[in-house]
Amino acid sequence: MELDERKFRILQAIIDDYILTAIPVGSRTISRKYEQKLSSATIRNEMSDLEELGYLDSPHTSAGRIPSNKAYRLYVDRLMRQVPLSVEETQRLHGHFDRRMKQVHAVAQRAAQALSNATSYASVIMTRPTQSTVLRVKHVQLVHISPGVALLLLITGNGLVKETLLHLSADLDIDDLYRISRILSERLVGCKLEDVPTALAQMAGDWHEQSALLTDLLEGVRDQMDVPQPEVVVGGGANLLRYPEYSDVEKARELLAVLETKDKLLRLLEQGSELEFSIRIGPETGLPETADCSVVTGTYRVGNDTIGTIGVIGPTRMQYQKVISVLDYVGRTFAQILRDSER
Amino acid sequence: MELDERKFRILQAIIDDYILTAIPVGSRTISRKYEQKLSSATIRNEMSDLEELGYLDSPHTSAGRIPSNKAYRLYVDRLMRQVPLSVEETQRLHGHFDRRMKQVHAVAQRAAQALSNATSYASVIMTRPTQSTVLRVKHVQLVHISPGVALLLLITGNGLVKETLLHLSADLDIDDLYRISRILSERLVGCKLEDVPTALAQMAGDWHEQSALLTDLLEGVRDQMDVPQPEVVVGGGANLLRYPEYSDVEKARELLAVLETKDKLLRLLEQGSELEFSIRIGPETGLPETADCSVVTGTYRVGNDTIGTIGVIGPTRMQYQKVISVLDYVGRTFAQILRDSER
DNA sequence: GTTAGCACTCTATGGCGTTGAGTGCTAATC
């Protein structure tokens, strides 16, 4: 049996209706609201076929049908029509942002808020710090803070600052530190950020006079060097409690707990990060706790780097078109603000 | 009518039992579990008195009694006994922390997690950045990043770094920037951080040669200068869904929404911030959404500065003693780690 | 191929009696 054009139309109508109401859809509803040329009996036959093909499930004999995950898959791949955002919506989204914001974290928080407000689902934004493999040291300096305490500054080509407060075992004054800064500069400028510890260790071997200082430096720098962790910001988790699928509190709790667990969120986001958009439905999300959720993610770039993923989590019965439109808009705006502030 | 010692005991038993079970407590329960010398009838008379005095409410005639907010107030002020943490609990709490962590944000997240895990309630941690009124500039430098782009560094006495990426309208090379850095140093070192914009504006008046640069600087610095926002970290919101008081999903949603709204959280925390510990019960919390919650907060200091507030939010029927013990421990540990990393 | 008609299924809803925990009062007891 094949899906002819009418079956597509009916399936689409069922999905649209179910997304809106969360009530199992009956043949009569379709016949009256969507396909007035056809009687409910005809729809009934078609629905029976659609069920046999795996696109519909029936909760029990005398309820209507609900779309299966396979149906949602078909929906997002072929049936869904792109809906542009209305002017008011665009403006409202726009209003969430403040172009003067500089810190990635703050921008991400606003974006998450915008996203969850506009969609009424939960939103997640992951920012992946630029890899230190590609960053080269541009400037090195030791700044005197107080006797025995100095600040080591490492500045990279893109303006990133690594600052490390050092407790010096040797007693060095401002002039000493200035002199040493120049020597450090000679050796470290141009070095990849990740190679700094190695370079320092090598210097310690050559330069016995200041080995105590170099040990301090090395220790301080090592602390800073550990692999930069991606950061995750979540918004609108409480929104999920609006939907009848989470009226079971225990279920809701498990889902909200996922939103509070960083590594589960990362798993949820990282799977989709290769594609520009990714929609994962039910078990495709990969976590047992989200087996009845869908996750829509998009990646954003600044320059050539993929810097993060922005996503929406909601019930499988999700307003996919709307989510995609909003996600696209917010993602663009987010990346734009980051671009503006980084250069 | 006065509260004699026996009434205190009975009230305490009722509160203890209700905190544990969330079930209205009957006279028979008290007589069997807590006051075996007294018959249920006697307890009944006492409970009737306690209700008249406003310490107990009855949901309906044939249910037991539940403690009123007034009772909880009395409980936390006079009846509660301090319970020290068990060794295992201390160890488990300890395990949440990583002493090598440097960033306030990361430490706060761990602390919030520890707090909500140990208490099974929601936790909130606010960190208030050190006021720029007391910070003085220690070191000023412009670092060349790429043609037309420079980084302005302002380092203060406590090692805080303010970095600002500047897009220069004038074309200045590395040597120009170095020269200008020295002039800036002369004028700015020793200045209060908050006075930097004023000082720059004054320089612009005197020093026409570089007024374009100074305008750029001023603009960049102003962006950084805006009042530093306190930061809020939340943990374990999903925990609240464990409790029968939030089995009404709509109620739960409103409460969890508060945990996602920064300014409401700040209001919740700032009230209690003057005292070392503060327990606010029900309406005392100040927000309508938390009228059936309690908020326990503690402040922590590093040196003489109050740097933040750490709090637990849960139902009024909260395990106050335990919460206080855990809060105390986590607060101390948190402050300790910050102290260690800041100097 | 489509549709009207009808028997059948199953949940949701509301009424109703029962159960049991708990109270409040009174009278007897210590």
Place this chain on the structure above:
DNA sequence: GATTAGCACTCAACGCCATAGAGTGCTAAC
């Protein structure tokens, strides 16, 4: 005078049952 046994009364919770209504699936007619 405080305590307690005894008892009538109250009220939510629970299970039971009948009913309503939405929906299906099948058959026969169009």
